[in-house]
Amino acid sequence: MIICEDISSKGSGFVVGPRGHVVTNNHVVAQQRIEDGAITVTYSDQIIVVINGQRHPARVVVDQSDFRPIVYDYAVLLPDELPAEASHALRLGNPDSVRQGDEVLCLGYPLDFTDVVATNGIISAVTVGPSHVNALHNLRSIVSNALIQFGSSGGPMIHVPSGTVIGINTHKYQLHDLLSQRLMTAYSHPGAVGFPLLRDLIEYSVKYTYIGLNHAVSIEYIHGDPLFEQILGELA
Amino acid sequence: MSVTMKGNYIFVQPGQKAFKVSSNYANYVEIGARGATPYYLEGKVDNDEFIINATLLDDRGRPVCEVKDNFPTKTGGEHQLTTDGYRIVSPSGEPLLGIQVNKGICVLQGRLYDGVGQVVAESTEDDFLVRHGPVILGRSGKSLGIVLN
Numbered sequence: 001m002i003i004c005e006d007i008s009s010k011g012s013g014f015v016v017g018p019r020g021h022v023v024t025n026n027h028v029v030a031q032q033r034i035e036d037g038a039i040t041v042t043y044s045d046q047i048i049v050v051i052n053g054q055r056h057p058a059r060v061v062v063d064q065s066d067f068r069p070i071v072y073d074y075a076v077l078l079p080d081e082l083p084a085e086a087s088h089a090l091r092l093g094n095p096d097s098v099r100q101g102d103e104v105l106c107l108g109y110p111l112d113f114t115d116v117v118a119t120n121g122i123i124s125a126v127t128v129g130p131s132h133v134n135a136l137h138n139l140r141s142i143v144s145n146a147l148i149q150f151g152s153s154g155g156p157m158i159h160v161p162s163g164t165v166i167g168i169n170t171h172k173y174q175l176h177d178l179l180s181q182r183l184m185t186a187y188s189h190p191g192a193v194g195f196p197l198l199r200d201l202i203e204y205s206v207k208y209t210y211i212g213l214n215h216a217v218s219i220e221y222i223h224g225d226p227l228f229e230q231i232l233g234e235l236a
Numbered sequence: 237m238s239v240t241m242k243g244n245y246i247f248v249q250p251g252q253k254a255f256k257v258s259s260n261y262a263n264y265v266e267i268g269a270r271g272a273t274p275y276y277l278e279g280k281v282d283n284d285e286f287i288i289n290a291t292l293l294d295d296r297g298r299p300v301c302e303v304k305d306n307f308p309t310k311t312g313g314e315h316q317l318t319t320d321g322y323r324i325v326s327p328s329g330e331p332l333l334g335i336q337v338n339k340g341i342c343v344l345q346g347r348l349y350d351g352v353g354q355v356v357a358e359s360t361e362d363d364f365l366v367r368h369g370p371v372i373l374g375r376s377g378k379s380l381g382i383v384l385n
Binding site for chain 2: 067071128135138
């Protein structure tokens with residue numbers, strides 16, 4: 001579990017490499033604001049990595065002047081002390097080798113759970129589309145029906161057939177946002193309230209209520225980071 | 237005599253990803269010539285993603301920044317990430333290059349200079365105008381669209 005009290009953020013992560021580096025989402029350890037269209041990112045100064053109840057202060061070791069970690073929503077942390085659990089580093093897989101229908105396991109600390117929670121599912125799709133942070137850059141997401149919740153961000157998506165990490169659990173399908181947007185539009189245009197509003201409610205209720213989709217950022221962006229290549233080299 | 241061409245779709249169809257340059261839509265734009273001019277800007281669509289490579293100079297013709305595959309490197313000025321692209325500003329505060337993607341259209345902004353500080357291309361209120369060549373708008377294999385030397 002990763003806690004950043006100064007930015008009121010909580011998330012998940014996983015250990016990689018022999019020195020106990022921890023991978024998580026950038027949005028877990030950084031506060032993003034938009035001012036005059038520009039994204040400003042402030043990294044937390046109080047990052048705590050909690051492993052088996054032990055609190056390890058950690059710092060961000062990604063290049064903070066680089067856009068990549070922001071665009072692809074990943075961060076690499078280094079705890080001040082080497083956790084004993086660092087020997088339990090997860091292996092990174094090859095996202096190109098995954099197939100639709102493969103089983104996946106998502107690990108993390110959703111909601112107020114203090115013990116790791118595992119959910120499973122299958123790869124529902126592999127999508128390529130504009131990054132949720134920056135529309136210029138495309139992002140490959142591994143979409144699964146394994147449930148995630150607030151706090152799951154940054155946890156690993158494990159490809160069961162290979163036992164390797166193929167993605168970083170990043171966000172769930174924002175159904176409620178879409179529904180809210182449609183309802184707000186309907187309310188702000190009185191002429192539109194009525195049948196379209198009812199239709200929207202029925203459509204979203206019936207079609208999507210039981211669909212939970214998790215977007216995990218493909219691990220390939222981690223592979224492309226020079227710092228991470230160094231970490232993996234040490235692992236080898 | 238100058239000729240203005242507007243609203244053309246060059247090697248791209250309406251609805252496909254395109255760069256908007258001088259009121260035309262193209263699948264490719266090259267301003268300057270790599271290795272032949274000290275400045276350079278290339279925009280292409282690769283795997284359904286806009287890719288920008290550039291070497292940007294300031295108004296005295298001095299190198300300020302390089303952009304490689306959408307990511308600024310060797311930046312002398314300031315670069316800002318936006319929700320739909322990014323902006324690069326020279327050390328003196330002048331916007332050199334802005335990239336803005338909206339509904340599949342990539343709009344260029346800012347002001348590009350050549351090696352002697354002359355303006356090569358610049359954004360106006362609602363367009364990005366190319367002042368002088370070499371420029372290529374649109375490319376399909378070995379076929380070139382509009383070429384300005």
